Amino acid sequence: MKNSSKLASESVMTQSNPDFSDNMKQSDDNKSRYCTRCTRALKACLCDYIRQVPHLAPLHILQHPSEVGHPKGTAILLAASLAQARLHVGEQVADVPELAALLADPALQCYLLWPDEEAISLARVRERETAEPARRVCFLLLDGTWRKAYRMLHSNPELQQLPRIKLDAIAGQYSIRKKPFAEALSTLEAGYHLLSQWERAPDRFAPLMTLFTHLNRQWHDFAQGRRS
C-alpha cells in the first residue's frame, strides 16, 4: 500500500518550489543573468516548458558537484518537473545528511538506476514491493559523466549496497553530451522512462519529454548559429 500523502510531506522540494525571495538578494550582475529556477541563462530559460507532474515514488538525484550549473545538465530540469523529486549535491553520501538518513531508513527501499549485470527489472521491484509492503519504494539517480558517476558509486558503500535496477531497452535521444554507449540517457530522460515505466503512465509524464525536446532544439539552434 502506498501512502502518497506521507511521502509528499517527507520529501522536501526545494528544486521544485524555488525560493523566489532569493531574487531579492541577487544584486550582482552576473547572477541576475541566470534564472533562479532552472539555473540557465535567462535567454535560454526553459521554465515556460516546465510542468510539475504528480507521481507516487519519490525520486532522488545525487549530483556530482561539477555538474552544478552545467549548461547542458538536465538534473535540475528533471527535479523541477516532478512533485516529489529532490536534487542533492555531493560526491559522498556522508556529506549529504538528508540522503544518508533516507538510505538508512528501514521503512524505505531505495533503488539505484544502474543498469549493470546485477540490475533487476522493474517487474522484479514490483514483486519485492508486494512481498515487503511496509517498505516504501524510492528511486535514486546519479548525475554526472559516466566516469564520475562510476567513481561516486564505487566510493560510497551506501550506494553500493542498494539494489540496482535497469529499464526496458530505450534508444537515447540525447545528442548534446558525449555518451559512453548507445543506450546512455540524459538524467531527464532516465527520470522520465523510469517513472513512466514504474507507474505505467507515460502520458502523465509526457511534459518531461516535451521539455527535453525544447532543450535539444535550443542546443541544435545554438550550434547552428555558431556554425553560420
Ligand SMILES: [Zn+2]
Ligand atoms: Zn528558468
